[in-house]
Every structure is written in structure tokens, then in C-alpha cells.
Amino acid sequence: MTLLRLENITKRFGGLVAVDDVSLEIEAGELIGIVGPNGSGKTTLYNVISGVYQPEEGRVIFEGKDITSLPAYRRAPLGIGRTFQIPRPFSSASVRENVAVGAMFGTLAGKVSVDESLKIADHYIELVGLQAHQDKAAGTLTPTEKKLMEIARALAMKPKLLLMDEAMAGMHPRDIDEMVKFLKKVSEEEGIAIVSMVEHIMRAVAGFAQRVIVMHRGAKLVDAPTAEALSDPRVVEVYLGRPSGEVKHASGGEP
């Protein structure tokens, strides 16, 4: 069954159309890359899916249920987890407590006690390799550690769909390869569909995604299997501009 379906989503901010009539489908367990230059509407799309924004038009369907007007806090228990572009740890709480919050209020909400949540947290902290830091206040972690902590926190929610926002930005290429391997493994083992959004690190997309969605100026430009999408001339144009001689307008500059 289709896990998530967006039907003609449009989100405006005043006169600016941030997301323009976007429809897409995500199957359970799929690995998807969303790419697009800065300002192409990727983060807004995430915010519509996770319930931070309500779209002006269109519907969000999760597991066959219309969740368009559901508040954000009621979507997490259905199985929508996410990480943020700039990590948002609960700074004064320890890493262990942060991750336990994920377990407590995610799809297991109401089914696990605090102690059980902390055990689940231990499992995911080990999985991302933060055992040595588990009692530290999350605010004191390095940026990379914060990202790992957020991934552990989101995984502890036991989501069906995990939205990752620039999780690999600023990482060393070797770490990116490792992260890609890790995400693929987690997706397979836990049956999570993972959507990874990146601005321009194609290395992270090419190795990770089965399918790539390219956003440009709020609209969906390309939605195709990875190899096909990345070699699509329109995608090349979005990132590199047209070959000289054909220039009609500059494509790089986004509002």
C-alpha cells in the first residue's frame, strides 16, 4: 500500500508560492532522495508532511487516511518522524533523555513506560555510536554528534516514514558513505521509508536513493529512478545552468 500520498499540494506565504501543485507517492520501505537548490521548496514540503504548515490546497494522505488538517503532534504517533536541517536537540536534557522522548511519544506512545523508553533509547544510541556521550547534555554535543542524536531520536519513534533534512551536510565524504550504509541497513531491518533531502551532495543521493525527486521553484521537476533522474538534462540545467549559447535565463538564482 502507498505509505504517503501528496495530492496537488500548494503552500503559499503571502505572494510567494513555496510549493506549487506537488503530487507524489511514497511506498513503505522506500529510499527516496529529494534534491533541489536552496529555496526550491524542499523544507516547506517537509513541513507540510510533518504538520508544521497546513497547505492552502491539496491533501496529505498517510496510510490511506487524510491527515491534511491533523496537528503535528498527532502525526508522530502515526509514524512520521523527522530530523532538522539545523539540529534541534532538547539542549539541557541528556542524550539519553532526548532519544527516550522519541520512544515515548512516537508510534509507541501509550504503550511503553519511561523505563522501557530509556531502554529503547539505549539501543538506538548504541546504533548511532553515541554511547560515550549518552549522559551529556545534548546541547554540548558537536554538530555532527547532534545530527546522530537526532537520527537516534527519530528512529526511537519507530516511524514508518522518516524525513531527513540535510542529515549529511557538512560531513566528511567517508562519513557520508558510512551514513548511507547505515540508513540503508536501518530501513531494511525496520521497514522504514526514508526520505533524505539534500541540497547538493550528490554523493549522498546517488549511493542512497532508489528514486530521486528533484524540486525546482516549488514544483516537482523530475521524479524518477536515481540514475535516470540524475542524468536528466533538466536536472543538470537546474544545478549547472544551460550550455552557453542557449542561455535564456539564469537558473541558479532562486528567490
Place this chain on the structure above:
Amino acid sequence: MKLAKYYPLIPVYVIYLALFLIGKSMPGMWQLVAMLAFYCAIGQAFNIFMGMTGYVDFGYVAFLALGTYGMALSISSFYQVEGLGIGIIFIGLVLAVVMASLLATAVGAVALRLRGAYFAIATIGVNEGFRYFIEGAKIWGGSEGIIFSGPLTEAFGREMASSLSTFWADAAVLIIAAAAAFITIHYMRSKIGYALTALREDEDAAKVMGINVTKYKIIAFITSALFAGLIGAMAWALKLTYVFPPEVFDIHYTVECIVIVLLGGAGTLLGPVVGGLIYGLFKYWLTVILPGFQLLIFAPIILIIIVAFPEGVVGVLKRRVKGTALEKYIV
């Protein structure tokens, strides 16, 4: 393991017991103990909301005021009812809790949808508004308030009435403070505490993590308010045997709550107790050595402490004991 989560109550209860014993055994100390108990208690009650959620309620004293009115109304209305006896005190406590919680629900349902500073501004109005409502509409004695020392004496006899006011009211404040400490640690160790920490640190992220932030804020708000109601009923109504609107709605008390919580350490269990003791002792001492000047001297000292130790005394202490055997007692 189950019991271990309540270990941090030990230092708090040791302090309260010591206060009680000092007050009982040393002549002339009871009034000081009563004052310290009051500051510890309002600190703890206030901390449940401000410390745990990061929201500042400038109208907080209105909950104490309503608690005071609850007790005053019970005693002044039911003192002639035969056979109620000590029951009128219990009715007063119930009224105090109900009235404070009702106001908290009403204010919370509206104002807690506002963020940070907007919430603080909205709550200032609640306190002043309520006071002028009572005075203007002439309910509950209007601007003259309610004096019920007569009814209290009539209901209990001179001796019992005096012991209610001069001993039991203060002892009850210590018990209320102890109960507030218990609820605080219970919240901290449960889902509620995790939700409150999350929303205090990042409300939007908390929502996306599945936390119904408004619900948890209201839980903390009502809990905090009902303890304020109980404290008002005991420390103000039963102790003073009168209620007078300008006194019980004085925003000064809200400011004292804020100072106590910040001084001791917001969001910690032991913090408001330590803050209450430091504040109370200091205020008492300044009143003795420099009567009339205490506020002038107090303000800069508090500023310095808050700038130098933004985590409060217990916040600093907590960091110091991290990794030692004391860690599980200082929370």
C-alpha cells in the same frame, strides 16, 4: 529502582523537618520558620510551572489570592453550621483548590496558546483584572475584603482558633511544600516531565516529536495553581484571618516567586527550597539591620547572583556533584 527515583526528596524533606524542629524547639523562631516555609512552598509551587515549562506567569499571585478567598468564604459562610467542626477548614481547602484550578483552566486554555513573552504579558492583566472585578462588582466583600477572625473564634473557641492561626496554618504550609516536592519529582520522572523538558527547550521540535504541548503546559499550569491556592488558604487566610484585595493580588509576590526559583535553580527539585531559604533569610536579616532599605539592597544583589549563576545555586551544585555518589540526591 522504583524507589530510587524518589531519593532526591531526601534532602528536601530533611530541610523541611529541620525547619519544623527548629521552629518548635527554639523560642521565638516560629515566625521566621513560618516565613521560610512560605517562601519555600511558593517557590516549589511556582517552579512546577515556570521551572518546568520556561513560561513566566506574572499573574501567579491571583491563584494564591483565590485560595485565600476560598478559605475565607468557607469560614465566614459556614461557621454557624452545627457539627461541621474542622470540616470548614477542609471545605476551605477544597474551595481553594477548585477556585485556583478553575481560573488556571480558563487562563491556561487561552493564554497558553501564546508564546513566551506574549504569555507573560497576557497574564499580568489577569491578576489586575480579577482584583478590580472583585472590588468593582463588590463580590466577596468588595474592596473591604473579608475579616473572619470572629467567625473562626466562634466556630472553634478562642484557644483552638489561635492555635489554628499561629501553629497549624504554618505547619500545613510545610506539608503543602512537601507535597509539591513529591509531585515535582513524580512529574520529572514520568512522561509529563519529559514532555515539559522537551517543550521548554524547543516547542516546535517537541510538537513534531508527537508531544501535545498545550496539554502538558496546562497540566503544569493547573498543578502549579492548585498548590498556590492551598498555600494562600493556609499561609494567608487561616494565618491572618482576613483577606484584603490589594494585599492578596500584590504582584510583588509573583516577583518574589520568580526570584526564588531563579536563585535556587529553575526546573530543579531542590532549587526552590534553597532559593526560598536564601531569599527568606536574607530578607529577614535586611529587615532587621536596615529596615526600609531591604528592596534597594536586595535588587542589585539578586541581579549579581542571577548574572553570575544563571543556573541558580542548585544548578551549579548539580554540575559539581555529577559523577559522585551525591548525584542521585541532588536533582
